[in-house]
Structure formats: C-alpha cells, structure tokens
Amino acid sequence: MSVVDFDLSEREFWAKPMSERERAFDRLRARETPAFFEEMEISYAPKGPGYYALVKHADILEASRTPEVFSSGDGGATNIPDMQPEFAEYFGSMINMDDPRHARLRRIVSRAFTPKMIRQFEADVEVAAARVVDDLLAKGAGCDFVTEVASRLPLKIICDMMGIPESEYQFVLGHTNLILGGFDPEYAGPDLDELPERLLRAAMELQQLVQDLASHRADNPTGDLISSLVNANLDGERLTLQELGSFFILLVVAGNETTRNAISYGLRLLTKNPDQRALWLEDFEGRAPGAVEEIVRLAAPVNFMRRKATRDHEMNGHLYRKGDKVVLFYWAANRDASVFDDPYRFDITRSPNPHVGFGGPGPHFCLGAHLARREITVMFRELLRRVPAIEAGRPDRLQSSFINGIKHMECSF
Numbered sequence: 001m002s003v004v005d006f007d008l009s010e011r012e013f014w015a016k017p018m019s020e021r022e023r024a025f026d027r028l029r030a031r032e033t034p035a036f037f038e039e040m041e042i043s044y045a046p047k048g049p050g051y052y053a054l055v056k057h058a059d060i061l062e063a064s065r066t067p068e069v070f071s072s073g074d075g076g077a078t079n080i081p082d083m084q085p086e087f088a089e090y091f092g093s094m095i096n097m098d099d100p101r102h103a104r105l106r107r108i109v110s111r112a113f114t115p116k117m118i119r120q121f122e123a124d125v126e127v128a129a130a131r132v133v134d135d136l137l138a139k140g141a142g143c144d145f146v147t148e149v150a151s152r153l154p155l156k157i158i159c160d161m162m163g164i165p166e167s168e169y170q171f172v173l174g175h176t177n178l179i180l181g182g183f184d185p186e187y188a189g190p191d192l193d194e195l196p197e198r199l200l201r202a203a204m205e206l207q208q209l210v211q212d213l214a215s216h217r218a219d220n221p222t223g224d225l226i227s228s229l230v231n232a233n234l235d236g237e238r239l240t241l242q243e244l245g246s247f248f249i250l251l252v253v254a255g256n257e258t259t260r261n262a263i264s265y266g267l268r269l270l271t272k273n274p275d276q277r278a279l280w281l282e283d284f285e286g287r288a289p290g291a292v293e294e295i296v297r298l299a300a301p302v303n304f305m306r307r308k309a310t311r312d313h314e315m316n317g318h319l320y321r322k323g324d325k326v327v328l329f330y331w332a333a334n335r336d337a338s339v340f341d342d343p344y345r346f347d348i349t350r351s352p353n354p355h356v357g358f359g360g361p362g363p364h365f366c367l368g369a370h371l372a373r374r375e376i377t378v379m380f381r382e383l384l385r386r387v388p389a390i391e392a393g394r395p396d397r398l399q400s401s402f403i404n405g406i407k408h409m410e411c412s413f
C-alpha cells in the first residue's frame with residue numbers, strides 16, 4: 001500500500017547516511033496524507049497490521065493532545081509491534097499506559113522532576129560536569145567524546161537520584177545500552193534472534209537491582225527517589241514492587257540513552273557551525289535556553305513514539321480506523337518547513353522553537369525535560385568555558401529506528 005520507494009520498516013533504511021534519511025522524510029512530509037508501511041517481520045511476535053508514518057508537525061501535535069483517540073496503552077508507545085506479555089512486566093510502565101492508570105503513576109513520581117526539585121541538585125550536576133571536564137583536560141588529548149564525556153553526566157545524575165552506588169554505574173549503563181541499542185551489533189550482538197531473550201535478562205537484572213535497593217530503603221529511607229517511591233507519600237500513595245521495577249527501568253533507560261545523544265549531537269552541531277559557537281560564547285547564560293532547545297530539535301534523540309486509534313477518527317484530512325497504528329516521527333516533525341524557517345539550519349536564536357523533541361503537548365510530555373535541559377546546559381557551560389576549542393569528529397551512529405544515537409565520536413581540542 002505504500003507508494004514510496006523506501007521502507008521505514010527495513011533495518012537498512014536506518015543505517016543509510018543522514019542525507020538520505022532527510023530526503024526520504026522530506027518526501028513523506030510533502031505528501032497530502034500519511035504514508036502507510038508494512039511492519040517488520042520479527043521472530044518473537046506475529047506480524048502486525050502496519051502503520052501510518054506521521055511526519056508533519058500538525059499531525060504530531062494533534063495526535064499527542066488527543067490521547068483518548070490515540071492510545072499509548074493498547075500495545076505500547078515505545079514499540080511498533082504490540083508489546084508481548086512477557087515484556088510488559090518490565091517495560092509496561094507509564095509511558096506505555098493511558099489515563100487513569102498513567103495519571104496515577106505520573107502523579108506519584110512527578111514531584112521528583114519539577115523545576116524546583118531539579119534546581120535543588122543543580123550543584124550536584126555542576127560538580128559532576130566539572131569532574132568530567134577535569135578528566136578530559138587531565139588526559140590532555142582527544143578522546144571518544146560519547147563514552148568519556150557525554151554519557152558520564154546523565155549516568156551519574158540518574159544513578160544519584162535513584163541512590164544507585166557508583167560500583168553499579170557500568171552495570172546500569174551496559175544494560176540500558178542493550179535495551180535501547182536497536183539492532184546495532186555492538187549492543188544487540190551478532191544474532192538478532194537471541195535479542196528478545198537478552199533484553200528480558202537485562203530487564204530482570206535491573207529489576208533485581210531496584211528491588212534490592214528498595215528492600216533496604218523501606219527500612220532505612222535516605223531521601224533518594226527510591227526511598228520516596230517505596231514509602232507512601234503525603235497522600236498515602238506508593239508504587240507496588242512491580243510498578244517500581246518497570247518505572248525504574250523506564251527512568252534509567254530514558255535518563256541514559258537520550259540526553260547523552262543530545263550532548264553528542266550538540267558538540268557536532270557546534271563544530272559544524274562555528275558562527276553559532278561564537279554567538280553562544282559571547283553570552284553563554286543568555287543564549288543557553290535557546291541553544292539547548294535548538295540542539296534537542298535537531299538531535300531529536302527519541303525518533304518516534306507510537307499510538308493506536310481507539311475509534312474511527314478524522315485528523316487533518318485523513319480518516320483513521322479503529323485499531324490503526326500511527327507512528328509519531330518527532331525527528332521529521334522538527335524539520336517541518338511549514339513551522340521552522342530553513343529547518344536544517346542550526347540557529348541557537350531560533351524563536352519561537354515549538355519543537356517536539358520532548359514529545360507533543362499531552363499527558364506523556366517528557367517527564368525528564370527539565371532535568372535534560374539542565375544537564376545539557378551545565379555540560380556545555382563547563383565545556384565551552386574550559387575547552388572552548390573542542391571539536392567533534394565524524395559520529396559513529398547507532399543502528400536503530402527508535403533512538404537517534406551516536407555510539408562513538410572522536411573529539412579534539
């Protein structure tokens with residue numbers, strides 16, 4: 001049924017050069033109505049009915065703000081095939097739920113993520129970022145920016161929030177890399193048929209870690225997030241152990257696998273656009289909010305989320321039938337020329353900048369957006385202040401349709 005000559009469901013598509021991806025999505029956006037794609041054949045679930053690719057900003061806005069029609073809960077939002085029951089135990093957290101279950105969980109956990117709370121550990125973020133840059137300077141030469149700089153700050157912050165000791169950092173990072181590693185052989189291994197089993201094992205091990213921490217915190221609360229989630233809050237609400245396990249997996253995965261890609265793409269964008277670097281350096285604090293939004297717009301570390309229509313519904317001239325799947329391609333909507341002038345240009349002064357990198361307006365808007373913005377700001381403040389000439393080499397991109405990731409990237413200064 002698809003009338004374009006490329007296929008978003010082919011793994012090879014996501015390994016093509018970025019310029020080809022850009023052309024393909026430009027063509028999809030130029031169409032009157034969304035293109036339909038068959039689903040990929042996978043070993044662990046029956047082939048699904050296919051999906052419409054939403055690539056226009058207007059479609060993503062409307063689908064996001066109409067959750068009663070476009071459900072996250074019916075089969076999941078983080079995957080195109082419906083989530084199989086054995087995965088739901090570990091990955092069936094609030095991002096893959098609809099209200100009222102979603103709203104209850106979000107209410108319990110959201111207190112930890114308000115701007116006020118984030119400001120409270122601003123100093124910790126600064127100390128952590130300073131240490132990363134100390135190590136970079138101590139090395140005195142180039143390095144792999146992703147593993148030695150960009151990934152370290154989000155890892156430390158999310159682990160600190162959860163009260164995970166430093167001895168477990170590499171265990172956590174290895175597991176989240178596998179969970180969001182897509183079909184990249186570096187993380188998924190050579191045999192994709194074994195991937196579902198490895199994913200489940202990784203999830204089970206992360207759940208074990210949080211349950212060990214939780215049973216300790218139940219008797220010895222320390223003020224970290226796990227302590228507050230296992231002990232009832234003011235309204236007497238608390239998470240069950242299963243909810244805690246899947247929420248923990250969602251948070252460590254979302255905390256690690258998104259912001260580090262924004263930081264890596266950010267350095268790449270600044271390297272390719274020295275005028276924008278100079279502009280930011282002229283007035284770092286004044287221009288930081290705009291620069292961070294522009295980095296997230298172009299990096300769009302989360303490429304898509306999926307929804308399923310709960311009933312027949314017309315949206316922007318297309319009739320969706322009950323049960324139709326739609327995939328919201330944020331990366332593509334962030335390049336919609338009807339909303340963003342000269343959309344491929346990196347412009348840290350772009351205003352307004354209504355990008356959907358953190359999701360569209362609606363109940364699932366990124367819970368970690370304030371935290372991510374803080375981390376990106378503080379990391380670039382340290383880098384541009386102390387290593388202003390740092391430059392990124394060519395990125396080694398993750399092979400994934402879900403995460404726009406950079407696995408490795410040389411840097412020099």
Ligand code: HEM
Nearest residue numbers: 094095254255258259262302305358359364366367368372
């Ligand atoms: C640049 C970094 C980040 C990007 C681009 C990003 C992107 C997104 C997107 C697109 C969604 C929307 C999901 C939907 O509508 O279905 C989302 C939701 C979410 N994000 Fe983020 N995220 C980032 C950082 C973080 C961080 C640091 C955390 C936590 C530590 C986090 C936690 C979450 C959670 C828990 C949700 C689910 C919210 C809900 O379902 O109510 N994110 N994120």
